[in-house]
Each structure stands twice: as C-alpha cells, then as structure tokens.
Amino acid sequence: MLIPKEQWKPADGIELEKNAEIVVKSNCNYLVIAGPGSGKTELLAQRACFLLQTGICYSPKRILAISYKKEAAKNLAERVQKRCGQKLANRFVSLTFDAFAKSLLDRFLYGLPEVYRPDVNYDINPSVLREGKRSILLRFEGKEPKHLLTGDYVDGIHSLSIENIINKKMTDKKLPFNNEPNNLEEWMINELWKLFLKGDKDFKPALTFPMISRLAEYILRENPFVLKALRATYSHVFLDEFQDITGVQYDLLKTCFLGSNAVITAVGDNKQRIMEWAGALRNSFELFEKDFNAQRINLLMNHRSAPRLVELQKVFIKEAFGEKIDLSDLKIENSKKWSKDDGICEVWIFNDYIKEAQILSENIKKWLNSEDLSHRDICVLVKQRPSKYTNMLIKTLAENSMNARDEGEVSDLLNEEIIQFIINLFSLALNINGNNSYTFVYDFIKILNGYDDDTPERFLIKLESEITELLRFANEKLLKIDNQKQIVELYKIIIRYLKMDRLISYFPQYRNTAWFNDLMNKSIKLLWNEFEITNNWSKAITNFIGINSIPIMTIHKSKGLEYDTVVFIGLEDSAFWSIKNQPEQDTCAFFVALSRAKRRVIITFSKYRDVGANPCQTAENVKKFYELLAKSGIVEYRDFM
Numbered sequence: 269m270l271i272p273k274e275q276w277k278p279a280d281g282i283e284l285e286k287n288a289e290i291v292v293k294s295n296c297n298y299l300v301i302a303g304p305g306s307g308k309t310e311l312l313a314q315r316a317c318f319l320l321q322t323g324i325c326y327s328p329k330r331i332l333a334i335s336y337k338k339e340a341a342k343n344l345a346e347r348v349q350k351r352c353g354q355k356l357a358n359r360f361v362s363l364t365f366d367a368f369a370k371s372l373l374d375r376f377l378y379g380l381p382e383v384y385r386p387d388v389n390y391d392i393n394p395s396v397l398r399e400g401k402r403s404i405l406l407r408f409e410g411k412e413p414k415h416l417l418t419g420d421y422v423d424g425i426h427s428l429s430i431e432n433i434i435n436k437k438m439t440d441k442k443l444p445f446n447n448e449p450n451n452l453e454e455w456m457i458n459e460l461w462k463l464f465l466k467g468d469k470d471f472k473p474a475l476t477f478p479m480i481s482r483l484a485e486y487i488l489r490e491n492p493f494v495l496k497a498l499r500a501t502y503s504h505v506f507l508d509e510f511q512d513i514t515g516v517q518y519d520l521l522k523t524c525f526l527g528s529n530a531v532i533t534a535v536g537d538n539k540q541r542i543m544e545w546a547g548a549l550r551n552s553f554e555l556f557e558k559d560f561n562a563q564r565i566n567l568l569m570n571h572r573s574a575p576r577l578v579e580l581q582k583v584f585i586k587e588a589f590g591e592k593i594d595l596s597d598l599k600i601e602n603s604k605k606w607s608k609d610d611g612i613c614e615v616w617i618f619n620d621y622i623k624e625a626q627i628l629s630e631n632i633k634k635w636l637n638s639e640d641l642s643h644r645d646i647c648v649l650v651k652q653r654p655s656k657y658t659n660m661l662i663k664t665l666a667e668n669s670m671n672a673r674d675e676g677e678v679s680d681l682l683n684e685e686i687i688q689f690i691i692n693l694f695s696l697a698l699n700i701n702g703n704n705s706y707t708f709v710y711d712f713i714k715i716l717n718g719y720d721d722d723t724p725e726r727f728l729i730k731l732e733s734e735i736t737e738l739l740r741f742a743n744e745k746l747l748k749i750d751n752q753k754q755i756v757e758l759y760k761i762i763i764r765y766l767k768m769d770r771l772i773s774y775f776p777q778y779r780n781t782a783w784f785n786d787l788m789n790k791s792i793k794l795l796w797n798e799f800e801i802t803n804n805w806s807k808a809i810t811n812f813i814g815i816n817s818i819p820i821m822t823i824h825k826s827k828g829l830e831y832d833t834v835v836f837i838g839l840e841d842s843a844f845w846s847i848k849n850q851p852e853q854d855t856c857a858f859f860v861a862l863s864r865a866k867r868r869v870i871i872t873f874s875k876y877r878d879v880g881a882n883p884c885q886t887a888e889n890v891k892k893f894y895e896l897l898a899k900s901g902i903v904e905y906r907d908f909m
C-alpha cells in the first residue's frame with residue numbers, strides 16, 4: 269500500500285531537522301554537507317523509505333545507493349529493508365563504488381573492444397602490485413623502444429616511477445589509451461594495461477579497482493544501449509561520504525548520470541576528508557554543485573556525541589580547519605537525550621606501553637562489568653599498523669579473559685554474503701540465539717531459487733522443509749568435526765547444495781574462482797583456529813563473528829562507525845609521521861577518531877613504545893592536537909608514569 273506524500277512520516281520515531289526533511293522529500297539534486305553524527309547516512313535511509321513508500325520511485329524503477337565500504341552499504345540496505353519490508357527494499361540497490369563499477373564491467377564485459385576486454389576470470393589487485401617494482405623492472409627491462417630512450421628517459425625503465433604509474437598514472441585519463449606513445453612513460457602505461465588485462469605465461473590477468481572503474485566508464489561511453497538501460501533502471505541515486513570520491517569515480521558518475529533524469533543526493537563532510545592519498549578529489553563538492561546543478565544544504569544537529577564531546581569537536585572545527593569550515597559548523601547542537609554535563613575526554617600518559625596495556629585492560633574490565641557496556645560498545649583506534657600498537661593490549665586483555673581483535677583482517681570476510689550465509693546456517697544449526705539467522709538463510713536460498721513473494725505456497729513450504737533438513741545435516745556434521753579437513757568437506761557440501769552457477773548468477777563476483785576459494789579457505793582457517801582454542805562450536809562461531817571481542821581498527825576503517833567509548837592509542841609523532849607533509853589530512857584523521865565516540869574518548873601517550881627505529885616517543889609534531897584538547901577546557905589528564 270502506497271502512502272500519500274503528505275502522510276509519510278520518518279520511521280523508528282526519528283524526527284528530522286528542517287533541512288533534512290527538505291532533502292528527504294526533494295525532487296532535485298542536493299549536496300548535503302554536515303559534520304559527524306549529523307545523520308547524513310540516516311537521511312539517505314529515510315529518503316529511500318520516502319521514495320519507495322510513497323511510490324515516487326515507482327516499480328520497476330530503482331534507487332542506487334553508493335557507499336565506500338561494504339559495512340556502510342550493507343547497513344544502509346538493512347535499515348531500508350527493516351523499515352520498508354523486503355518487497356520495496358528489493359528496489360533499493362546498495363553497493364560500494366567498487367562493487368558498482370565491477371558489476372558493470374562483469375555484466376557488460378563484451379561491450380568492450382577486444383583489446384580492452386579483460387579475461388573473464390581476472391583477479392583483483394595484481395600480485396605484481398605486491399611483488400613491487402622489481403618484478404616489473406625484470407619483466408620490461410631491455411624491451412623499451414629505442415626511439416623513446418631520450419631526454420628524461422635515457423635510463424630506460426629505471427627512469428620511471430613504477431609505483432606512481434600503477435597507483436596513479438595508469439588511470440589518470442579516460443580510456444582508450446594512446447596507441448602511439450609519445451614518451452617512455454606512456455609506453456609503460458600501455459604495456460602495463462595490456463599485461464594486467466590479458467596476463468601472460470607467468471602472470472594471471474588482474475585489475476585494480478580504479479582500472480575497473482575506467483573500463484566500466486568506457487563501456488558506458490561506447491555502448492549507448494547499455495547506458496540507456498542503466499539510466500532507465502535508476503530514478504534516484506544516493507552518494508554517501510561524497511568527500512571521498514576520486515577523480516576516476518567522478519568520471520564514472522558523470523558518464524552514468526549527467527544529463528539523465530536521475531535525481532541525485534550526495535552527502536559528505538569536508539572535515540572528514542582523509543582519502544586524498546587514495547586520489548579523493550579536493551574539490552568534489554564544488555564540481556558536483558556545478559556539473560549536476562546541485563543545491564548545497566547543511567545540517568545542524570549532532571545526534572551522536574554527548575554535549576561536552578560536541579563542544580570539543582567545535583573547538584577543533586574552529587581552530588584546526590580554518591577556511592574549510594562553514595559558519596553552520598559552529599552552530600551544531602547536540603541531541604536532547606543527553607544531560608549537559610555528559611561526555612568525557614581524557615588523556616592518559618604512560619612511561620611505557622606495558623603499563624599502558626595493563627591500565628587500559630583494568631579499565632576496560634571495569635567498563636564491561638560495571639557500566640553495562642558490551643564489547644562492541646568499545647573501540648580501540650590507532651592511526652595505522654594496529655598490530656604494532658595493540659599487541660601488548662591484546663595479550664594483556666587475554667590474560668584477563670577478555671578478547672580484542674584487529675577488525676581489518678576479518679571484517680571484509682564477514683561482509684561477504686556467502687560467509688554470512690554459512691555463519692548464519694551454522695548458528696541456526698547449533699541453536700545459537702540472537703540475530704535473524706533464519707530469515708537470512710531462508711531469504712538467501714529463496715533468492716537463489718528465483719522465488720519471490722508471488723511464488724506459489726507449495727514451493728515455499730517445500731523450501732522450508734529443505735532448510736530444516738539442511739540444518740539437521742549441518743548440526744550432525746558440525747558436532748562430529750575434529751579436524752580441519754572435515755570442515756572443508758562440510759563447506760563443499762553446502763556450496764554443492766547452493767549450486768555454484770546459481771551463486772554466480774546472483775553474486776557475479778564469485779565467478780572469480782581463485783578469489784572465491786580464497787574466501788572459503790580464510791574463513792575455514794579462522795573458524796578452525798577459534799574451534800581449536802574453545803573446543804566448542806557455538807563459542808567458536810560467536811568468537812568468529814566477534815560478538816565477544818573488542819574491535820581494534822585504524823581510523824580509516826572506523827569511518828561512519830560509532831561507539832560509546834573510543835580509546836585512541838598513541839597520539840605520538842611516530843603515529844603521525846606524515847603530519848608535516850599532509851597536515852590537513854592528518855588533522856581530519858584525528859577529528860574522525862574523536863568524533864566516533866558517543867560518550868567517552870580516552871587518548872593515550874606512551875613515552876616508550878617499540879614501533880619503529882626510535883622507541884622513544886615525542887609529541888612535537890602533534891603538539892597542535894594537544895593544544896586544541898587543552899583549549900577545549902573539557903579534557904582531563906591522568907599521569908600514570
């Protein structure tokens with residue numbers, strides 16, 4: 269039943285501020301620029317519900333939502349599904365930019381001229397990227413065309429920056445590449461494109477995501493019918509974290525939708541721009557306003573953080589971001605759910621990281637036991653290299669019967685649909701309570717069977733008894749498993765039951781066999797490790813999902829996430845080694861870290877930390893951050909030296 273526009277209300281008792289409501293109900297392109305916790309992502313979820321529930325996005329039209337991380341894309345899809353129901357949510361397509369580009373390439377690969385068509389089984393991220401410069405040099409050394417060995421290039425391939433070519437130059441320009449290179453660098457670019465697309469006897473074809481975006485863009489530019497079909501599919505497009513869009517992605521966006529009827533809503537925050545190193549455009553907001561004739565609008569609430577933390581953020585915004593800020597940034601209001609004195613920010617100073625781990629561990633225990641926090645309410649953040657900064661903490665927590673783990677390693681795995689299916693299936697088979705395992709398993713198999721809500725009931729009843737049988741079988745097998753090989757066998761049986769061709773038709777990314785097998789093997793290994801530690805399948809699965817472990821991650825990984833308590837380890841010069849070269853980006857990074865917390869932020873400094881050539885830590889280059897913390901007047905210092 270469609271809801272008349274005038275009667276539509278936001279779901280879950282959410283109240284939208286005036287500007288958010290304008291955008292939710294709008295019919296033109298908007299650029300929403302607002303700070304952390306202002307509800308930008310929530311706004312997109314509400315807008316999806318509005319468009320679907322009122323029929324403004326009418327069947328068979330769809331909404332395309334593009335995020336940067338799998339978690340974010342999944343989270344958005346789940347919110348819409350929960351509020352609108354599966355049937356409407358089927359027309360809400362929530363993908364990462366990379367997945368969107370890849371789906372275009374995989375579906376329309378044959379729309380590319382032969383020279384640009386990658387092998388169907390291409391890998392992601394060529395191994396040559398990991399092998400580095402040397403393997404490229406060996407491969408092309410001596411093969412340079414003689415007439416190009418002039419000027420800056422007399423030393424041949426040795427005069428080129430291979431990393432820069434692979435990471436940047438290869439995808440700087442739209443395809444096609446110049447077939448008659450004017451210099452050695454252009455020649456190298458062409459050769460690498462050919463190698464990555466087609467491979468050779470020692471090298472499996474493999475593409476980077478920027479290459480995939482360039483190929484997808486080329487397909488759309490060269491094939492008007494494909495472009496027309498894409499435009500006919502999506503009436504509305506959402507872009508989350510728009511500050512992170514790269515030049516390559518922006519070109520793809522323009523080819524897809526510039527001049528189409530799609531209404532585009534982009535949301536972002538220039539104070540959280542921390543992806544410039546990965547090619548994020550500095551002027552994405554201005555470009556979008558101009559190219560797509562988008563209206564700029566701000567939001568003024570911070571729904572996430574307690575009042576004192578919002579004050580701290582305001583000091584940062586005012587003092588650290590200079591001309592980047594908009595006056596509205598300083599008018600931010602906090603949610604009324606807090607008391608005015610809520611919010612804690614403390615700096616803890618230690619002599620060494622062993623004491624740091626011990627004190628943190630004692631406090632984490634206290635928070636878990638007496639503050640009614642769960643493990644997932646706490647997050648340990650680091651600037652980079654989580655293992656270097658948190659090994660001692662993980663060890664100390666374990667000695668005190670608490671788990672913490674680096675999310676970077678497992679979250680990508682856990683976000684894969686096939687892994688989620690297996691884990692939900694095992695959870696159900698073992699009667700592990702909680703979440704919506706049955707719905708997940710049922711919907712997954714239902715979709716693979718091509719069933720929908722109009723499928724005759726007798727088929728659905730048959731499906732249910734099939735699932736019951738599968739669960740019984742999985743339970744029996746799991747309880748008998750006592751070596752890793754048996755778990756491999758069980759995985760194989762499950763995949764055979766699902767049928768690989770059906771999986772591929774619904775999840776085309778699984779066509780890449782090597783990658784699919786890698787996913788399977790990694791998850792088997794992790795699951796088996798947990799089983800060896802716990803000797804109990806229920807516990808092994810719960811640990812694998814991570815419910816009982818404190819997440820550890822880099823600031824980059826934490827974007828878009830929120831926690832009651834954030835512990836930032838190591839506000840020290842060596843963690844911010846690049847601050848002199850990229851002060852803005854590092855300031856944004858620290859701001860992102862601070863703004864993940866709802867109620868409490870703990871920042872640590874340790875005089876001795878074994879993370880690099882010099883274990884003695886200083887705070888000279890990060891002095892500005894300490895000064896701003898002090899200036900806020902809300903930060904307390906605890907000296908554990």
Ligand SMILES: Nc1ncnc2c1ncn2[C@@H]1O[C@H](COP(=O)(O)OP(=O)(O)OP(=O)(O)O)[C@@H](O)[C@H]1O
Binds near residue numbers: 285830
């Ligand atoms: N209108 C609202 N009323 C109440 N709570 C809200 C509202 N909008 C968002 N929230 C809640 O506030 C928190 C932050 O929202 P959201 O993640 O959408 O913010 P954001 O602007 O995308 O944040 P960031 O840029 O920091 O990632 C979430 O817990 C969300 O559920």
